Amino acid sequence: MDFNFSEEQLTLQDLARGMLEKEVTPERLREIEAGPEGFDRELWSTLAEAHLLGLVVPEELGGMGFGLPEVCMLLHEIGRTLAPVPVLPTLAFAGLPLAEFGSDAQKKAWLAPMAAGQLVLSAALVDAGSEEPARPATRARRNGSGWTLEGQKRFVPALHLAQRVLVPAATDAGAGVFLVDPQAEGITHVRANTSSGEPIFDLTLEGVAVGEDDLLGGDAQNGGEIALWIYERALVAICATQLGVSEKALELTGSYVSQREQFGVPIGSFQAVQHRAADAYIDLEALRWVTWRAIWKLSQGLPASRETAVAKFWAAEAGSRIANSAQHLHAGIGVDVDYPIHRYFLWSKHLELSLGAAMPQLARLGRDMARTGPKELA
Secondary structure, rough: OOOOOHHHHHHHHHHHHHHHHHHHOOHHHHHHHOOOOOOOOHHHHHHHHOOHOOOOOOHHHHOOOOHHHHHHHHEEEEEEEEOOHHHHHHHHHHHHHHHHHHOHHHHHHHHHHOOOOOOOOOEOOEEEEEOOOOOOEEEEEEOOEEEEEEEEEEEOOOOOOOOOOEEEEOOEEEEEEEOOOOOOOOOOEEEEEOOOOEEEEEEEEEEEEEEHEEEHHHHHOOOHHHHHHHHHHHHHHHHHHHHHHHHHHHHHHHHHHHHHHEEEEHHHHHHHHHHHHHHHHHHHHHHHHHHHHHHHHOOOOOOOOOHHHHHHHHHHHHHHHHHHHHHHHHHHHHHHOOOHHHHHHHHHHHHOOOOOOOHHHHHHHHHHHHHHHHOOOO
């Protein structure tokens, strides 16, 4: 494993951090939070102008031709600033699989406008009737020259903004992943707001008609493998976002306890505070290690089902502990909504639960070990 970033990647990181820290201010966050969309359209356009929305788009379509590591670097910066833009569902959940499996026509239709900031994409990765990403309960049946979809998906992000949603569905030949218009006839959805204020949706499909050109890559047989491919990369993308959230929360906490005085000395000089901060730092570094190990293996095309489960477990468990410590060490000011730390706590809780909290990841890891036995570390 080589965890050293290239010069090009470091330049990308500096660009994203500088831009987001400049644009995402507490005043701007309050303004967006007061609106119905939870979406900073001006920032979305700024990211497009900087070519950051085209990270995974092929160069011939106006993109940068990067992959998962670069998307996760951007998401890390999104997490640090809590930027209210749907980079996670658009680039990680939908953009990466479109770039990997999409036909030339699909890439041109959806990736080029994505790079220009003209649309939002998403994916429905949680099936109400199945816990296995590769075996969706949602069904797709042939209907002349197209398909008819029936089923229910849960916790779909950015559905109110998306022009297309990737929907895995079982077929008679296996499974496929379909590009579905969320406004199509036969679709109903129910909105709920997460702890971070981000809307998520339960999506019901009843006789939804899609064309043959809406089948990702034209593959109605191996869609289960594609769905699992998407799911694993979505997990580590969530982990990278949580890493950014946790990192910045701990930075804010370190600054606060070094300046806040009690009994004439900074509270950071108290042993109990030091222990709590040290435990949070250990959690942060463990989360960083397992997240980038999983990202690296996936980027190299190596099997990483266990690594993604471990990373998401730590994103849930360590992320929660770090957020709690940050909140507690801020004491009373931590519940002042004019101070930023509460937003990190709320984002951390949302990311902790996204695509399964700690216990589902342990169950997934346990099932894999029971099925295939212990494996050598690789």
